[in-house]
Amino acid sequence: MYDVIVIGAGPTGSTAAKILAEKGRKVLVAERFPMPRYKSCSGILIKKSMDLVKQYFGEEIPESVMCLPTENKGMVFTDDKGQEFVFAQEGRNVWRSSFDKWLSDKAAKEGAEIRSDTAVLSCEEKEGYLMVSLKGETVYTEEARYVLDCEGVTGSLKRKITKASPWYITTFQTFNKGSVDLDPHYFYAYLQPELSEYDAWFNVKDNFLVLGVAVKDTGKIKFYYERFLAYMKEHHRLQIDAQEKAEKWLMPRIRPGCPIDYDVGRVLFAGECAGFLNPMGEGISCGMESGYCAACAVSEHMDDIENVYASYRSRTKPLKTYMERQWSLVGRMADTFRDFILLP
Ligand SMILES: Cc1cc2nc3c(=O)[nH]c(=O)nc-3n(C[C@H](O)[C@H](O)[C@H](O)COP(=O)(O)OP(=O)(O)OC[C@H]3O[C@@H](n4cnc5c(N)ncnc54)[C@H](O)[C@@H]3O)c2cc1C
CATH class of the missing domain: 3.30.9.10 (D-Amino Acid Oxidase, subunit A, domain 2)
Known part of the structure; x- marks a missing residue:
């Protein structure tokens, strides 16, 4: 019986797995593709992502995962009237396949078991645990007290579980x-x-x-x-x-109010799959932070599911507020995002 099965070895899943293993939890990460896997991405790590890597993984981002120019100096927005706004900020330019592999190796080093080329097919709720069906070379099952779904936008498991149509x-x-x-x-x-x-x-x-x-x-x-x-x-x-x-x-198409899908039963959602995404598709920082929050909530309240829910929501509150403020900012720049403007 695993304490937690994490679905997906993106930044969200690897952060969650690293933290859970560090806290002494028995954790399995299932990633459907062989690692390093490809992810379409601009690969810009904003300052917040750099800081979170340092905070959660204890190291600076290595040059080996970067591409040229390695240093990103910020973002230049052109609004819907053609006016330019420069947001200068330190950042890094990485290849996602290498960066994500580096994170998942760090989770493995901490003690998380990583099974790549292994897709989670379904989760069945039992009394106090979940029966998880996986597909590697064969189809088999594992048991876990919680599942942390970090499958990103392309994952289909959340669609099966929530039966909601994604945007x-x-x-x-x-x-x-x-x-x-x-x-x-x-x-x-x-x-x-x-x-x-x-x-x-x-x-x-x-x-x-x-x-x-x-x-x-x-x-x-x-x-x-x-x-x-x-x-x-x-x-x-x-x-x-x-x-x-x-x-x-x-x-994910983020809607005004930035609604988040936190959980269904013993399955918690984190990262893009939960709906955490900043404007212009900046999702690495909120993936890592929500993965961290979910891992802490589960680890600290393992035997009390109501407290897991409450803790996950309260820990991610600043992240959601940050996200709403960022969307409100672009709402003021372009009519496309006008509905995101927060009223004073
Ligand atoms: C074109 C583009 C540009 C972007 N540019 C940036 C950028 O510059 N900076 C930035 O911060 N963000 C950027 N983003 C957003 C960022 O890529 C995502 O928000 C981020 O990858 C989300 O991390 P995640 O770990 O939640 O999901 P992912 O990185 O998508 O990882 C999810 C993992 O789960 C695996 N998986 C899915 N289903 C299953 C299953 N059933 N079983 C097992 N494994 C499964 C997938 O294979 C994948 O490896 C960009 C996105 C796009 C599309």
Whole structure:
């Protein structure tokens, strides 16, 4: 019987597993892909993420997981009137596959058992524990007192458990060789409604110029992406010599009030899967923090489920408030996000 089975070895799951193991809990992490696994991401770690890595894992982020330019100097927003706002802040530029593998190795070193290439298929509630069905080379079951679902946006288990229809944004980004007249140390977000249905972005990873758009309707990807390229050519002298890769992914579509799905029975949700995501898809810091909060709540109140629920909610309250404030900020920059504005 495990104390906790964690689903997913992203930043949320690995943080939770590391903390649970550190607190002496018997923890299994099931990750459906072989590690290191791919995750579509801009790979910008904001200052808060850097600090959380230091706080939870006791180390600075190693150079080996970074790409060039390793240093990120902040975000440049262009609002829906075309006005630029620079938010200067220290950050790092990483490849997610390497960064996430590094985190999961740290969880393993602390004593968490990691089974990659192993998908959780279902969880069945029993008296005081859960029967978890897993698929590795074969299908088999394990027992756990709690499941911490950190499966991210692409996971299907939460959909099965809650029976709720998820709200998605589709992201599309390309990796290109070429040139542009922007400082590669910044992440650029464009909020003009003519360029995307959510946001469009530009950043640099090693020698690649990464250009992306987010849409509500996948049929409109090509339309917005071409408009965004034209905009970048006109305003920033973008020149593309070769497109090396294009990829689609999903992001949770956060709604006004930033509702969070905390738990169902003995299953707790954390990270993106719970609905923690800051504007412009900054999800690593809130994934790590919610994973930490869930791990502490379970570990401290293992035998008292009502207190697990209460503790998880109260520990994540500052995180939710931070998230609401961030969304309110972009609400003031673009009509697309107007409903997020918090009233004084
Ligand atoms: C295009 C794009 C750009 C982004 N850029 C940034 C950025 O620059 N900075 C930032 O902070 N955030 C960024 N994000 C958001 C960030 O990637 C996510 O918020 C973050 O990865 C969430 O972490 P997580 O651990 O909750 O989920 P994930 O990182 O998605 O990890 C979940 C894991 O669970 C596994 N899994 C799923 N289902 C199962 C199952 N049934 N059984 C076992 N394992 C399962 C998955 O394979 C995956 O490894 C971006 C997102 C997108 C789409």
